[in-house]
Amino acid sequence: MAKPRSPLQKWLTRHIAHPVEAALVGAACRLFAALPLDRASALGGRIGRTLGPWLPGTRTARRNLTRAFPEKSREEIDRIIRGMWDNLGRTIAEYPHLDEIGESRCEVVGLEHVRAMRDDGKGGIMVSGHLANWEVQSVVSRKLGMELALVYRAPNNPKVGEMLVRLRGAATGTHIPKGPDGARALLKVLARRGHVGMLIDQKMNDGIPVPFFGRDAMTAPAAAQLGMKFDVPLCPARTERLEGARFRVTVLPPVAYPAGGDRNADARLLMETLNRLLEEWVRDRPEQWLWLHRRWPD
Numbered sequence: 001m002a003k004p005r006s007p008l009q010k011w012l013t014r015h016i017a018h019p020v021e022a023a024l025v026g027a028a029c030r031l032f033a034a035l036p037l038d039r040a041s042a043l044g045g046r047i048g049r050t051l052g053p054w055l056p057g058t059r060t061a062r063r064n065l066t067r068a069f070p071e072k073s074r075e076e077i078d079r080i081i082r083g084m085w086d087n088l089g090r091t092i093a094e095y096p097h098l099d100e101i102g103e104s105r106c107e108v109v110g111l112e113h114v115r116a117m118r119d120d121g122k123g124g125i126m127v128s129g130h131l132a133n134w135e136v137q138s139v140v141s142r143k144l145g146m147e148l149a150l151v152y153r154a155p156n157n158p159k160v161g162e163m164l165v166r167l168r169g170a171a172t173g174t175h176i177p178k179g180p181d182g183a184r185a186l187l188k189v190l191a192r193r194g195h196v197g198m199l200i201d202q203k204m205n206d207g208i209p210v211p212f213f214g215r216d217a218m219t220a221p222a223a224a225q226l227g228m229k230f231d232v233p234l235c236p237a238r239t240e241r242l243e244g245a246r247f248r249v250t251v252l253p254p255v256a257y258p259a260g261g262d263r264n265a266d267a268r269l270l271m272e273t274l275n276r277l278l279e280e281w282v283r284d285r286p287e288q289w290l291w292l293h294r295r296w297p298d
Contacts, residue, residue: 033096037105040093041245048089049082058085061291068213069286083287087241091133094245101245102139110251111144117233117254118146123193124233126251127223129201129278130290132241137249138197148197149174149189151182183222190230198223200271201278203295208268212275213282215296224270228257236274238281241288252277 032040052058058081065077072080094101108114117124126148128137138148152175174189176182176196189196200223209216227234233254240248255273258266282289 028092029096032093037094037097037100037245040097041090044089044091044093045086046089048092049086052085052088053078053081057292060294064291064293064295065286067215067296068282080287081291084289084291087132087288088290088292090241090245091135094133095135097245098135098139101133101136101247102143105245106136106140106247106249108140108144108249108251110253113235113251113253114141114144114146117195117235118144120233121193122232123190123195123230124235124254125190125196125198125223125227126235126237127198127200127274128237128239129199129281130293131281131285132239132247132288134199134239136239136247137237137251140249141195141197146195147174148195149176149186150197151176151178151186151199186222186226190226190232196226200274201289201295202293208271210268210271210275212295213279217275217295218297219271219275221267221271223274224267225263227270228263228266234270236277240285 032044035043061081061084062077065072065080069077117126126137126141128134138150141148176185176189186196200220202220203218204220205218207218207220210219211217212219223234226232234257235254236252238250238252240250242248255270258269260266260269
């Protein structure tokens, strides 16, 4: 457990560290916004794969990868790590260009499932993970006339959080932070027959243990619980980076809800299905998943 920060540490973080960090992020955003999309994405990728492997998060990524792929050599793991940082750098650089990506840089497979969810009058849930540029599917959904209320983890730095909300404007008009208030907001959106987007691949300490790459990972069951509660379609969606700043979003048909009669057991079964699907996607393109999360217990 981390030690509580002293009043001085809190003051330094709030009045010095956070403003400096926000200024740097703002300068980077202005630079990437001034560049054409392809140049911005390429520059972000170059910065990511050059600097990323030297950052502390690489240790977490390497530990996750060696546990998920014990058969891979160190050289293969290194290639995936470089690819992950390249993808992350591109994703950050593409934030100011999300509208253009949604307009002309993304092909959609399973368009009929988006339209069915949009037009059925029931609302719905779209789930995915931190794959490729994970903001793209929300952009595409909005372009297709289905705005997603996006559940997200607010950054520790509120000034950076405000910038990200502005940059996400092309992706979604409603931002729901994780936590008790966010849970209540989700209920209201679905009760109004709205649509929700959720990323289900981050660790949730008070979640439920669900297998992921052969080991239990603490998983938030909210997507399954809400889908069954409101009886709305729950569609998995996969985003892939094809080349540079071009993407493919594949939307699958709504999953079938278990009918065992025990809501907790049924939610677990459904999350097992979703985790297996997510694992398949990650195995297919491991360099496009964000291995920086502490997804499993140490």
